[in-house]
Amino acid sequence: MTPLLELRGLARHFAVRGGTLRALDGVDLALNPGETLGIVGESGCGKTTLAKTVIGLQAPTAGEVLLEGQPIAALKGGPLKAVRRRMQMVFQDPFGSLNPRATVGRILREPFIVHGLGTRAEQWRWAEELVEKVGLPSDSLRRHPHEFSGGQRQRIGIARALALRPALIVCDEPVSALDVSVQAQVLNLLLDLQQAEGISYLFISHDLGVVEYIADRVAVMYLGRVVELSDAHRIWERPLHPYTRRLLSAVAIGGAGQASADEVPSPLNPPSGCRYHPRCPFVQDRCRSEAPALRQLEGAQVACHFAEKIAASHADDPAPGG
């Protein structure tokens, strides 16, 4: 089966004062049709850059993004528009992602106008169907974004992403700006829509609880690289990478998604070898010099030289929070 989305050695570097910021540094991932792949990590690990590079808001420095087997980097004009119809995005900030001067009707008609679909009357009817689909009253179309709550606005953002019936929706922290009670409603909406329409999600979040709830598989990112890729339920029960363990224990202890008490090294000057070695409690000499590649272990993939040993040493001791 051709994966719906494939990332091959994807890198995105930024030239900044004092060097090169490696926001993404060689990411390989694949996403199957109808699947949800969660991306987790602390802030600054490259999650948002990953989303923007996948969706084409930023050009990759190296590597490529393939949608349904087709590299999208060089596309322009008509073929690029065709890709846009297959892949949409839900943004993080429900207050910034809707044009404050446009009515909701206008915002939801825009996708059809841009792609030259339907007559004016049809566009209105489709827009009505969209607000219904995301659970908003049908008189929403005449109102402006500021008349809605954060959760309702995020529903409008989801409706816009749905308009062109995409195969993939990239969700960049879609619920992190919402109240916890509203988060669950929006997540359930995303799950319902996935069941009804067979959409795949690339779901980016710093919140492990949210990712566990919605994702089929999870990729853990650390300083621009994937350190562990596993099924969602199993990563929770049996994390293989020491960094994943740390993230999970931080959730169990602190209740917050942000793991570290100590400094995260800067992606401007990433540590040599394994990038996690300065914070890793199991660090060995080899970790300081040699960067581990992702490899198969117990049906998951992990980038750690000593994952077996670490896993064995914690075999009797179930992972915190599991």
Added chain:
Amino acid sequence: MGGLIGFWRLYRRRRMAVAGASALLGVFLVALLAAVISPGDPWDMAGRPLLWPGQEVGFPFGTDVLGRDILAGVVHGSRVSLAIGFAATMAALLLGVTIGAIAGYFGGYVDDVLMRFTEIVQTIPSFLLILVLVAIFSPSAVNIVIAISVSTWPPVARLVRAEFLSLREREFVQACIVLGMSRPRIILTQVLPNSLAPVVVISSVMVASAILNEASLAFLGLGDPNIMSWGTMISIGRNSLRTAWYMVAIPGIAIIITVMALNLVGEGLNDALNPRLRGR
């Protein structure tokens, strides 16, 4: 419509802004009804020369050295002054918004080139530039409008550029890119409407300064000699300033009222449109 009502609610909170708007409305009415208030050509000799205001019943504002009715001059001059003020502002806005929008949206090299050019224009004292341009080309109304707009667009460009720089990173603009919207369409339908509030505010003050610039030109003898503007009237009266000061004072007061009104309206617009002050 709801937006307009909300706007008026914010605007009317400032009493001086309402006063300015009323005064401006008055000036507009005078300009509109000029032919009714004072029929005939303001250049015609209508009565005895050098009548003081109130001296003769038909001439409430008196007459000038050649017996022209000063009321007619003020009334018809309002048309000229307002027309030049608005035309010059429109032209400056067109220039400034276009340059600022392109610089702000595309950034990088384009931004550098356009902004250095803007700064060069800005370093030239604007009235001097107007003078030179009008002196080189003939002092016709069109040339005066062009000269004023050419020298006053830089602040608009900088303002619009700053708005575009921040707006283009906003998620609703990125959402439009993801939808596949073309760049010109994004600029015109998404970014521009959201960047216009400060431009509206600055434009009322620009109209005022354009009227002042036109009057200054006319005072120096560089106005359009064929049209009766307030500046023309002041330059006619200048020679008899000591003996018949009313000839300068009356059009001068008209200018002051109009410019003040425009400035007050600008402040009112700023309060009503500036989102940072909203909800106070």
